[in-house]
Amino acid sequence: MxxxxxxxxxxxxxxxxxxxxxxxxxxxxxxxxxxxxxxxxxxxxxxxxxxxxxxxxxxxxxxxxxxxxxxxxxxxxxxxxxxxxxxxxxxxxxxxxxxxxxxxxxxxxxxxxxxxxxxxxxxxxxxxxxxxxxxxxxxxxxxxxxxxxxxxxxxxxxxxxxxxxxxxxxxxxxxxxxxxxxxxxxxxxxxxxxxxxxxxxxxxxxxxxxxxxxxxxxxxxxxxxxxxQTRHRSAAPFTPRILFFGPPGSGKSLQAALIAQKYDVVNICCGQLLKEAVADNTKLGELVKPYIDSGCPVPDNLVLKLLTERLNALDCLTNGWVLSGFPRDVKQGEQLQKAQMNPNRVFFFNLPYESIMERLSQRRTDPVTGESIKEGHFKVNALQDLTGKDDMTTALFPSPAVLSGRGRRK
CATH class of the missing domain: 3.40.50.300 (P-loop containing nucleotide triphosphate hydrolases)
Structure with missing residues (x-):
């Protein structure tokens, strides 16, 4: 036009x-x-x-x-x-x-x-x-x-x-x-x-x-x-709305964090969003809390309300967002589409079953930050290279910078 x-x-x-x-x-x-x-x-x-x-x-x-x-x-x-x-x-x-x-x-x-x-x-x-x-x-x-x-x-x-x-x-x-x-x-x-x-x-x-x-x-x-049948990519600017799919251990959260940091978009992890709602004692958080405490899955309607509210926030509308952890099935995908939350980029992370089991078996979680890291990254020699310290305390309890992956040796 x-x-x-x-x-x-x-x-x-x-x-x-x-x-x-x-x-x-x-x-x-x-x-x-x-x-x-x-x-x-x-x-x-x-x-x-x-x-x-x-x-x-x-x-x-x-x-x-x-x-x-x-x-x-x-x-x-x-x-x-x-x-x-x-x-x-x-x-x-x-x-x-x-x-x-x-x-x-x-x-x-x-x-x-x-x-x-x-x-x-x-x-x-x-x-x-x-x-x-x-x-x-x-x-x-x-x-x-x-x-x-x-x-x-x-x-x-x-x-x-x-x-x-x-x-x-x-x-x-x-x-x-x-x-x-x-x-x-x-x-x-x-x-x-x-x-x-x-x-x-x-x-x-x-x-x-x-x-x-x-x-x-x-x-x-x-x-x-x-x-x-190909469509030529437009050079016009657009607000990125990115969706990451993949099995557990495929690296969705890590890649989402890197993408958010590089392109200044909002990183939204569905699981983390539920925990934040509970911690902030919001109305939706109070409804979600019993399900999280009992370990039961949160109903789709509650997740969608919380997600819609977050994606309609000003920072998401202006900067764009990268979403991981939702949807997990066809029904949730249809609900997301009905809510007019349509992504313009979708990526699926695929890897062999053996690699998934190896990654999950070596995964450890920081109870303070909730971040996950592979067990191999806690090796003392690697941490010495990263921090320059020969302290066992540092090796067992790495700094948040190390846990987040900044400065990690390739």
């Missing part, structure tokens, strides 16, 4: 944004499929349209399937065997993509833009793709492919006599050879494409992926789909 606002600069920004929210579908695909002749652009574009239920826009659809304001003018150039001007192509594309079906369902732009001027004109009209697929293959392969290309005049699907021949006899009978299939014509188009390709690559390099078209179509389509 901000991108559209900066491009169009409307007199009434509020009304413009309201209309944008009513009309635009920001999740709809906006994809360009580019490449030299016979690289498979049409096959890829039509397959993406079927997969996403999007609208395919190409030379053929703009000239022969759409009734646009400047269609007749473009056809006139075509009939005179003259090159259609870039500005005319840009106007046709802009008019087509502004229709409701393209806005709602998204669009797959096949073969556009063809050069730098077209790309600039589309950008000035507010048309910028989220993903650009650039197909490539050796020229010898492309020239060979062009000779076997066949077109279905009803569906506009492209087939090949060697690589992709239809199994339906009716389809086979109605296939026709596309125009300009001579080797000389294909070589001329390839030369023009190679001349324009570097400029287009430079414009779309941040959203572009080159895919080798000289491989089975199934592999090409799988690579294209994997790319267009």
């Amino acid at each position: 901000l991108e559209e606002l900066l491009i169009h600069k409307p007199d009434d920004p509020i009304e413009f944004m309201i209309n944008h929210l009513k009309q635009n579908n920001d999740d709809a695909p906006r994809i360009c499929v580019l490449g030299p002749p016979a690289s498979g652009k049409t096959t890829v574009a039509m397959w993406l349209c079927k997969h996403f239920n999007a609208i395919r826009v190409s030379h053929e659809t703009l000239l022969f399937k759409e009734v646009l304001m400047q269609t007749e003018e473009a056809k006139a150039y075509k009939e005179r065997n003259q090159k259609i001007p870039n500005a005319l192509w840009a106007n046709l594309i802009q008019e087509r993509l502004s229709n409701v079906d393209c806005i709602k369902q998204g669009w797959i732009l096949e073969g556009f833009p063809e050069n730098q001027e077209q790309a600039w004109m589309l950008q000035s009209s507010g048309i910028f793709p989220r993903h650009v697929v650039m197909l490539y293959a050796p020229d010898t392969v492309l020239i060979e492919r062009s000779g076997g290309k066949r077109l279905d005049p009803l569906t506009q699907e492209v087939f090949h006599t060697t690589f992709d021949w239809p199994s339906d006899p009716l389809v086979q009978q109605r296939l026709v050879e596309p125009e300009d299939l001579s080797e000389q014509e294909v070589s001329k188009k390839l030369l023009e494409y190679h001349r324009n390709f570097p400029e287009i690559f430079h414009i779309y390099q941040k959203v572009l992926k080159s895919i080798n078209a000289d491989q089975p179509s199934v592999d090409v389509l799988s690579q294209v789909l994997a790319f267009v």
Whole structure:
């Protein structure tokens, strides 16, 4: 929405944004499929349209399937065997993509833009793709492919006599050879494409992926789909809301403390939060205290109330938070989601069962601070290295700095 606002600069920004929210579908695909002749652009574009239920826009659809304001003018150039001007192509594309079906369902732009001027004109009209697929293959392969290309005049699907021949006899009978299939014509188009390709690559390099078209179509389509389903990470600032999962002994608490210290976010451990509520004698703490004293699990509704209250505190809302110890199951995760406490980063710590048992068997807890530390960290030699003291008292009762991990030898 901000991108559209900066491009169009409307007199009434509020009304413009309201209309944008009513009309635009920001999740709809906006994809360009580019490449030299016979690289498979049409096959890829039509397959993406079927997969996403999007609208395919190409030379053929703009000239022969759409009734646009400047269609007749473009056809006139075509009939005179003259090159259609870039500005005319840009106007046709802009008019087509502004229709409701393209806005709602998204669009797959096949073969556009063809050069730098077209790309600039589309950008000035507010048309910028989220993903650009650039197909490539050796020229010898492309020239060979062009000779076997066949077109279905009803569906506009492209087939090949060697690589992709239809199994339906009716389809086979109605296939026709596309125009300009001579080797000389294909070589001329390839030369023009190679001349324009570097400029287009430079414009779309941040959203572009080159895919080798000289491989089975199934592999090409799988690579294209994997790319267009990725979301580009925004550089806009955001409040971190981090969730750590993992079995006991996986290091969630330690990593949460390190993350909180490095990025200045609030470290929230669910177990520690319950103990603090009991120690502070809050209303929720009084309800939680009997469960903690008896060693029984605290009901989810009480934990969620306490957690919601803490996550809605000013420091969490402004600095962000890292949460460990909750949720522990699917039901708790659904409750957290209903409370609108959705994380934007989730990490799962995984390690073998043997490592978990080894870590837990060597874990010791400081009764004063409640911090846990591995038994191996209490060795006298290590503590001498850390503190510079040869005192047995120091070895048995390390300082809080040692317990917290600061200065620990790697």
